[in-house]
Amino acid sequence: MYKIMTPGPTQVPENVRMARSIACTNPDLDADFVEFYKETCELISSLLHTQNETLILGGEGILGLEAACASLTEAGDNVLVLDNGIYGKGFADFVRIYGGIPYIYSADYAHTLDVDALAGFLSKNHDFKYATVVHCDTPSGMLNDISRICPLLKQYGILTVVDSVSASFGEYVDVDAFQIDLLCGGSQKAVSAPPGLTFVVESGDAKAAMKNRRTPIASFYANLQAFEGYYEKKWFPYTMPISDIYGLRAAFDNIAADSHLYERHAAIGSATRDALQAAGLNLHLKSGFSNTVTVFDIPDGLTADQILNAMKEKHNIMLAGSFDALSGKVIRIGHMGANATLSNMTETLRALDDVLRTFHVPLNVRLDTYFLERFSA
Protein backbone atom coordinates (compact mmCIF):
# COMPACT_ATOMS: atom_id res chain seq x y z
CA MET A 1 0.00 0.00 0.00
CA TYR A 2 1.33 3.39 -0.97
CA LYS A 3 1.15 6.41 1.28
CA ILE A 4 -1.22 8.52 -0.79
CA MET A 5 -0.22 12.18 -0.93
CA THR A 6 -2.53 12.93 -3.84
CA PRO A 7 -5.04 15.81 -4.00
CA GLY A 8 -7.91 13.38 -3.45
CA PRO A 9 -8.74 10.76 -2.63
CA THR A 10 -6.77 11.37 0.55
CA GLN A 11 -5.71 9.19 3.47
CA VAL A 12 -8.60 7.89 5.57
CA PRO A 13 -8.05 7.82 9.36
CA GLU A 14 -8.63 4.57 11.21
CA ASN A 15 -11.69 5.80 13.15
CA VAL A 16 -13.40 6.66 9.84
CA ARG A 17 -12.67 3.20 8.45
CA MET A 18 -13.93 1.59 11.69
CA ALA A 19 -17.14 3.63 11.62
CA ARG A 20 -17.87 2.23 8.15
CA SER A 21 -17.82 -1.30 9.53
CA ILE A 22 -20.37 -0.98 12.34
CA ALA A 23 -23.65 -2.93 12.13
CA CYS A 24 -26.31 -1.37 9.90
CA THR A 25 -29.96 -0.80 10.47
CA ASN A 26 -32.48 -0.47 7.62
CA PRO A 27 -31.99 3.16 6.64
CA ASP A 28 -35.36 3.28 4.84
CA LEU A 29 -37.41 2.14 7.83
CA ASP A 30 -35.50 3.10 10.97
CA ALA A 31 -36.41 6.59 12.22
CA ASP A 32 -33.15 6.66 14.21
CA PHE A 33 -31.24 6.71 10.94
CA VAL A 34 -33.25 9.71 9.72
CA GLU A 35 -32.22 11.49 12.95
CA PHE A 36 -28.59 10.50 12.42
CA TYR A 37 -28.64 11.71 8.82
CA LYS A 38 -30.19 15.05 9.81
CA GLU A 39 -27.74 15.56 12.70
CA THR A 40 -24.83 14.85 10.37
CA CYS A 41 -26.19 17.36 7.85
CA GLU A 42 -26.58 19.94 10.63
CA LEU A 43 -23.02 19.34 11.78
CA ILE A 44 -21.76 20.06 8.24
CA SER A 45 -23.86 23.25 8.08
CA SER A 46 -22.55 24.44 11.44
CA LEU A 47 -18.92 23.77 10.44
CA LEU A 48 -19.61 25.96 7.39
CA HIS A 49 -21.14 28.67 9.64
CA THR A 50 -24.66 28.53 8.28
CA GLN A 51 -28.16 27.38 9.13
CA ASN A 52 -28.78 26.62 5.46
CA GLU A 53 -29.81 23.04 4.91
CA THR A 54 -27.17 20.48 3.94
CA LEU A 55 -28.09 17.34 1.99
CA ILE A 56 -25.79 14.34 1.73
CA LEU A 57 -26.24 12.60 -1.62
CA GLY A 58 -25.29 9.02 -2.41
CA GLY A 59 -22.69 9.62 -5.08
CA GLU A 60 -19.17 10.93 -5.61
CA GLY A 61 -18.36 14.67 -5.80
CA ILE A 62 -19.43 15.00 -9.42
CA LEU A 63 -23.03 14.17 -8.41
CA GLY A 64 -23.16 17.30 -6.23
CA LEU A 65 -22.08 19.51 -9.14
CA GLU A 66 -24.52 17.87 -11.52
CA ALA A 67 -27.39 17.99 -8.97
CA ALA A 68 -26.81 21.72 -8.41
CA CYS A 69 -26.93 22.43 -12.16
CA ALA A 70 -29.81 20.01 -12.84
CA SER A 71 -31.90 21.51 -10.06
CA LEU A 72 -31.44 25.15 -11.11
CA THR A 73 -31.30 24.95 -14.91
CA GLU A 74 -34.33 25.28 -17.18
CA ALA A 75 -34.24 25.28 -20.97
CA GLY A 76 -32.97 28.62 -22.24
CA ASP A 77 -31.55 29.85 -18.91
CA ASN A 78 -28.44 31.98 -19.20
CA VAL A 79 -25.68 30.74 -16.92
CA LEU A 80 -22.36 32.42 -16.24
CA VAL A 81 -19.51 29.90 -16.14
CA LEU A 82 -16.39 31.34 -14.50
CA ASP A 83 -13.45 29.61 -16.12
CA ASN A 84 -9.85 29.83 -14.96
CA GLY A 85 -9.23 26.11 -14.74
CA ILE A 86 -10.29 22.70 -16.01
CA TYR A 87 -13.17 22.19 -13.58
CA GLY A 88 -14.22 25.80 -14.14
CA LYS A 89 -14.75 25.27 -17.85
CA GLY A 90 -16.21 21.80 -17.25
CA PHE A 91 -19.31 23.26 -15.61
CA ALA A 92 -20.49 24.36 -19.07
CA ASP A 93 -21.20 20.70 -19.92
CA PHE A 94 -23.65 20.30 -17.01
CA VAL A 95 -25.36 23.56 -17.97
CA ARG A 96 -25.81 22.40 -21.59
CA ILE A 97 -27.01 18.90 -20.65
CA TYR A 98 -29.95 20.48 -18.78
CA GLY A 99 -30.79 22.90 -21.58
CA GLY A 100 -29.08 26.03 -20.23
CA ILE A 101 -26.98 28.43 -22.27
CA PRO A 102 -23.51 28.77 -20.77
CA TYR A 103 -21.65 32.04 -21.12
CA ILE A 104 -18.04 31.02 -20.56
CA TYR A 105 -16.14 33.87 -18.89
CA SER A 106 -12.56 32.75 -19.50
CA ALA A 107 -9.75 34.29 -17.52
CA ASP A 108 -6.02 33.73 -17.07
CA TYR A 109 -5.34 30.13 -15.93
CA ALA A 110 -2.19 31.23 -14.07
CA HIS A 111 -3.88 33.79 -11.83
CA THR A 112 -6.64 33.81 -9.28
CA LEU A 113 -9.83 35.22 -10.79
CA ASP A 114 -9.57 39.01 -10.99
CA VAL A 115 -12.63 40.14 -9.05
CA ASP A 116 -12.38 43.77 -10.20
CA ALA A 117 -12.34 42.67 -13.84
CA LEU A 118 -15.37 40.47 -13.15
CA ALA A 119 -17.12 43.46 -11.54
CA GLY A 120 -16.47 45.46 -14.71
CA PHE A 121 -17.92 42.68 -16.86
CA LEU A 122 -20.99 42.31 -14.62
CA SER A 123 -21.75 46.02 -14.68
CA LYS A 124 -22.58 45.55 -18.39
CA ASN A 125 -23.66 41.88 -18.49
CA HIS A 126 -25.71 40.51 -15.64
CA ASP A 127 -28.66 38.72 -17.16
CA PHE A 128 -27.76 35.33 -15.66
CA LYS A 129 -29.87 33.02 -13.53
CA TYR A 130 -26.85 31.62 -11.76
CA ALA A 131 -23.08 31.43 -11.98
CA THR A 132 -20.72 28.54 -11.44
CA VAL A 133 -17.56 29.16 -9.45
CA VAL A 134 -14.75 26.76 -8.62
CA HIS A 135 -13.21 27.39 -5.21
CA CYS A 136 -10.08 25.28 -5.75
CA ASP A 137 -9.50 24.12 -9.34
CA THR A 138 -7.54 21.02 -8.36
CA PRO A 139 -5.69 20.17 -11.60
CA SER A 140 -3.70 23.42 -11.27
CA GLY A 141 -4.28 24.11 -7.55
CA MET A 142 -6.00 27.41 -8.37
CA LEU A 143 -7.79 29.07 -5.45
CA ASN A 144 -10.47 31.64 -6.22
CA ASP A 145 -11.67 34.20 -3.69
CA ILE A 146 -15.27 33.11 -3.16
CA SER A 147 -15.56 35.55 -0.24
CA ARG A 148 -15.62 38.37 -2.82
CA ILE A 149 -16.90 36.63 -5.96
CA CYS A 150 -20.17 35.31 -4.53
CA PRO A 151 -21.33 38.56 -2.83
CA LEU A 152 -20.53 40.44 -6.05
CA LEU A 153 -22.72 38.09 -8.10
CA LYS A 154 -25.45 38.29 -5.48
CA GLN A 155 -25.58 42.09 -5.92
CA TYR A 156 -26.96 41.37 -9.38
CA GLY A 157 -29.36 38.69 -8.13
CA ILE A 158 -27.20 35.97 -9.69
CA LEU A 159 -27.31 32.72 -7.70
CA THR A 160 -24.00 30.93 -7.13
CA VAL A 161 -23.05 27.27 -7.47
CA VAL A 162 -19.66 26.80 -5.81
CA ASP A 163 -17.53 23.69 -6.33
CA SER A 164 -15.57 23.53 -3.10
CA VAL A 165 -14.93 19.78 -3.31
CA SER A 166 -11.15 20.12 -2.94
CA ALA A 167 -11.11 23.28 -0.80
CA SER A 168 -13.77 23.09 1.92
CA PHE A 169 -12.34 22.01 5.30
CA GLY A 170 -8.82 22.85 4.11
CA GLU A 171 -9.66 26.43 3.15
CA TYR A 172 -12.01 28.40 5.37
CA VAL A 173 -15.61 28.73 4.15
CA ASP A 174 -18.39 30.81 5.69
CA VAL A 175 -21.48 30.08 3.60
CA ASP A 176 -23.52 32.95 5.09
CA ALA A 177 -20.82 35.63 4.98
CA PHE A 178 -19.82 34.60 1.45
CA GLN A 179 -23.52 34.42 0.40
CA ILE A 180 -23.16 31.06 -1.34
CA ASP A 181 -26.41 29.61 -2.72
CA LEU A 182 -25.34 26.04 -3.49
CA LEU A 183 -22.04 24.89 -2.04
CA CYS A 184 -20.86 21.47 -3.24
CA GLY A 185 -18.40 19.32 -1.29
CA GLY A 186 -17.16 15.75 -1.41
CA SER A 187 -16.10 13.04 1.02
CA GLN A 188 -12.73 12.16 -0.51
CA LYS A 189 -10.71 15.38 -0.37
CA ALA A 190 -10.02 17.44 2.79
CA VAL A 191 -12.84 15.62 4.61
CA SER A 192 -10.71 12.45 4.46
CA ALA A 193 -13.42 9.83 4.08
CA PRO A 194 -13.37 7.44 1.10
CA PRO A 195 -14.93 8.53 -2.22
CA GLY A 196 -18.66 7.91 -2.55
CA LEU A 197 -20.52 10.85 -1.01
CA THR A 198 -21.17 14.44 -1.89
CA PHE A 199 -22.97 17.14 0.07
CA VAL A 200 -24.78 20.27 -1.09
CA VAL A 201 -25.61 23.24 1.15
CA GLU A 202 -28.71 25.08 -0.11
CA SER A 203 -29.69 28.70 0.58
CA GLY A 204 -33.28 29.88 0.82
CA ASP A 205 -32.86 31.67 -2.51
CA ALA A 206 -31.67 28.46 -4.18
CA LYS A 207 -34.66 26.57 -2.78
CA ALA A 208 -37.01 29.31 -3.96
CA ALA A 209 -35.50 29.17 -7.46
CA MET A 210 -36.15 25.42 -7.60
CA LYS A 211 -39.68 25.86 -6.30
CA ASN A 212 -40.49 28.58 -8.84
CA ARG A 213 -39.38 26.64 -11.88
CA ARG A 214 -41.77 26.60 -14.85
CA THR A 215 -40.71 23.06 -15.79
CA PRO A 216 -39.87 20.01 -13.66
CA ILE A 217 -36.25 19.13 -12.86
CA ALA A 218 -35.05 16.86 -15.67
CA SER A 219 -33.49 14.24 -13.42
CA PHE A 220 -34.40 11.96 -10.54
CA TYR A 221 -31.04 11.09 -8.99
CA ALA A 222 -29.68 14.62 -9.45
CA ASN A 223 -32.86 16.32 -8.19
CA LEU A 224 -32.24 18.21 -4.95
CA GLN A 225 -35.95 18.90 -4.56
CA ALA A 226 -36.60 15.17 -4.22
CA PHE A 227 -35.31 15.52 -0.62
CA GLU A 228 -37.87 18.21 0.26
CA GLY A 229 -39.60 17.27 3.51
CA TYR A 230 -37.61 14.01 3.94
CA TYR A 231 -37.36 14.54 7.71
CA GLU A 232 -41.07 15.08 8.29
CA LYS A 233 -41.98 12.20 5.97
CA LYS A 234 -39.15 9.95 7.30
CA TRP A 235 -38.53 9.07 3.70
CA PHE A 236 -35.54 9.36 1.37
CA PRO A 237 -35.84 9.40 -2.43
CA TYR A 238 -33.54 6.35 -2.56
CA THR A 239 -31.92 4.06 0.00
CA MET A 240 -29.13 5.96 1.73
CA PRO A 241 -25.64 4.38 1.72
CA ILE A 242 -25.61 3.98 5.47
CA SER A 243 -22.03 2.73 5.98
CA ASP A 244 -20.65 5.57 3.89
CA ILE A 245 -22.62 8.03 6.01
CA TYR A 246 -21.37 6.47 9.28
CA GLY A 247 -17.85 7.00 7.98
CA LEU A 248 -18.59 10.54 6.86
CA ARG A 249 -19.93 11.39 10.30
CA ALA A 250 -16.73 10.14 11.96
CA ALA A 251 -14.72 12.26 9.50
CA PHE A 252 -16.76 15.36 10.40
CA ASP A 253 -16.45 14.59 14.12
CA ASN A 254 -12.67 14.60 13.56
CA ILE A 255 -12.93 17.97 11.83
CA ALA A 256 -15.13 19.42 14.59
CA ALA A 257 -12.56 18.36 17.20
CA ASP A 258 -9.61 19.85 15.30
CA SER A 259 -9.03 23.36 16.60
CA HIS A 260 -6.05 24.12 14.35
CA LEU A 261 -7.44 22.80 11.06
CA TYR A 262 -7.11 25.94 8.97
CA GLU A 263 -3.90 27.18 10.60
CA ARG A 264 -2.25 23.82 9.90
CA HIS A 265 -3.33 23.79 6.25
CA ALA A 266 -2.09 27.37 5.82
CA ALA A 267 1.27 26.66 7.47
CA ILE A 268 1.82 23.48 5.46
CA GLY A 269 0.76 25.12 2.20
CA SER A 270 3.02 28.11 2.57
CA ALA A 271 6.04 26.14 3.86
CA THR A 272 5.67 23.70 0.94
CA ARG A 273 5.61 26.50 -1.62
CA ASP A 274 8.56 28.23 0.05
CA ALA A 275 10.63 25.04 0.03
CA LEU A 276 9.96 24.24 -3.63
CA GLN A 277 10.80 27.78 -4.69
CA ALA A 278 13.93 28.01 -2.54
CA ALA A 279 15.11 24.77 -4.13
CA GLY A 280 14.68 26.36 -7.57
CA LEU A 281 11.57 24.51 -8.72
CA ASN A 282 8.76 26.41 -10.50
CA LEU A 283 5.36 26.71 -8.90
CA HIS A 284 2.89 26.27 -11.73
CA LEU A 285 0.70 29.25 -10.76
CA LYS A 286 1.49 32.95 -10.43
CA SER A 287 -1.22 33.61 -7.82
CA GLY A 288 -4.15 31.84 -6.19
CA PHE A 289 -2.31 29.12 -4.30
CA SER A 290 -4.65 26.76 -2.50
CA ASN A 291 -3.44 25.46 0.84
CA THR A 292 -4.84 22.05 -0.07
CA VAL A 293 -2.58 21.21 -3.04
CA THR A 294 0.76 22.40 -4.44
CA VAL A 295 1.50 22.09 -8.13
CA PHE A 296 4.97 22.46 -9.65
CA ASP A 297 6.30 22.27 -13.20
CA ILE A 298 8.21 19.16 -14.15
CA PRO A 299 11.92 20.05 -14.40
CA ASP A 300 13.36 20.12 -17.94
CA GLY A 301 14.41 16.78 -19.33
CA LEU A 302 12.20 14.73 -17.00
CA THR A 303 8.76 13.21 -17.43
CA ALA A 304 5.88 12.99 -14.96
CA ASP A 305 6.08 9.20 -15.01
CA GLN A 306 9.78 9.16 -14.11
CA ILE A 307 9.12 11.21 -10.99
CA LEU A 308 5.86 9.52 -10.02
CA ASN A 309 7.26 6.00 -10.52
CA ALA A 310 10.46 6.71 -8.58
CA MET A 311 8.41 8.16 -5.72
CA LYS A 312 6.33 4.98 -5.64
CA GLU A 313 9.05 2.41 -6.22
CA LYS A 314 11.77 3.86 -4.04
CA HIS A 315 9.74 5.61 -1.34
CA ASN A 316 6.28 4.05 -1.46
CA ILE A 317 4.65 7.48 -1.82
CA MET A 318 2.04 8.30 -4.42
CA LEU A 319 1.93 11.83 -5.85
CA ALA A 320 -0.27 12.85 -8.80
CA GLY A 321 0.35 14.19 -12.26
CA SER A 322 -2.50 16.14 -13.81
CA PHE A 323 -4.82 15.87 -16.80
CA ASP A 324 -6.22 17.65 -19.82
CA ALA A 325 -3.93 20.51 -20.93
CA LEU A 326 -1.74 19.95 -17.86
CA SER A 327 -1.16 16.26 -18.54
CA GLY A 328 2.58 15.48 -18.36
CA LYS A 329 3.47 19.04 -17.41
CA VAL A 330 3.08 19.22 -13.62
CA ILE A 331 3.29 17.21 -10.42
CA ARG A 332 0.71 17.69 -7.65
CA ILE A 333 1.23 17.16 -3.93
CA GLY A 334 -2.08 16.87 -2.07
CA HIS A 335 -1.70 18.23 1.46
CA MET A 336 -5.31 18.33 2.60
CA GLY A 337 -7.20 16.60 5.38
CA ALA A 338 -5.39 13.64 6.91
CA ASN A 339 -2.52 14.14 4.42
CA ALA A 340 -1.84 17.55 5.95
CA THR A 341 0.42 16.63 8.83
CA LEU A 342 3.97 17.69 9.52
CA SER A 343 5.25 14.13 9.43
CA ASN A 344 3.51 13.24 6.13
CA MET A 345 4.85 16.34 4.46
CA THR A 346 8.38 16.00 5.82
CA GLU A 347 8.54 12.40 4.63
CA THR A 348 7.12 13.34 1.23
CA LEU A 349 9.51 16.23 0.65
CA ARG A 350 12.50 14.18 1.83
CA ALA A 351 11.57 11.53 -0.73
CA LEU A 352 10.97 14.09 -3.48
CA ASP A 353 14.34 15.69 -2.72
CA ASP A 354 16.03 12.31 -3.07
CA VAL A 355 14.20 11.45 -6.32
CA LEU A 356 14.97 14.78 -7.99
CA ARG A 357 18.65 14.63 -7.00
CA THR A 358 18.88 11.06 -8.32
CA PHE A 359 17.68 12.47 -11.66
CA HIS A 360 20.39 15.19 -11.39
CA VAL A 361 17.97 18.07 -10.88
CA PRO A 362 20.06 20.78 -9.16
CA LEU A 363 18.32 21.80 -5.92
CA ASN A 364 19.52 24.85 -3.98
CA VAL A 365 18.23 23.64 -0.62
CA ARG A 366 17.13 20.38 0.98
CA LEU A 367 13.34 20.33 0.47
CA ASP A 368 12.42 18.69 3.78
CA THR A 369 14.86 20.71 5.91
CA TYR A 370 13.77 23.98 4.38
CA PHE A 371 10.12 23.01 4.78
CA LEU A 372 10.61 22.26 8.49
CA GLU A 373 12.38 25.57 9.06
CA ARG A 374 9.63 27.53 7.35
CA PHE A 375 6.89 25.55 9.06
CA SER A 376 8.32 26.32 12.50
CA ALA A 377 9.00 29.99 11.70
Ligand SMILES: *Cc1c(COP(=O)(O)O)cnc(C)c1O
Ligand atom coordinates in the same frame (compact mmCIF):
# COMPACT_ATOMS: atom_id res chain seq x y z
C1 LIG B 1 -12.24 15.90 -6.91
C2 LIG B 1 -13.04 17.00 -7.43
C3 LIG B 1 -14.37 16.82 -7.80
C4 LIG B 1 -15.01 15.47 -7.71
O1 LIG B 1 -14.85 14.73 -8.81
P1 LIG B 1 -13.76 13.66 -9.27
O2 LIG B 1 -14.53 12.59 -9.90
O3 LIG B 1 -13.02 13.16 -8.05
O4 LIG B 1 -12.90 14.39 -10.23
C5 LIG B 1 -15.07 17.91 -8.24
N1 LIG B 1 -14.51 19.14 -8.31
C6 LIG B 1 -13.24 19.36 -7.95
C7 LIG B 1 -12.67 20.74 -8.06
C8 LIG B 1 -12.46 18.30 -7.50
O5 LIG B 1 -11.19 18.50 -7.13
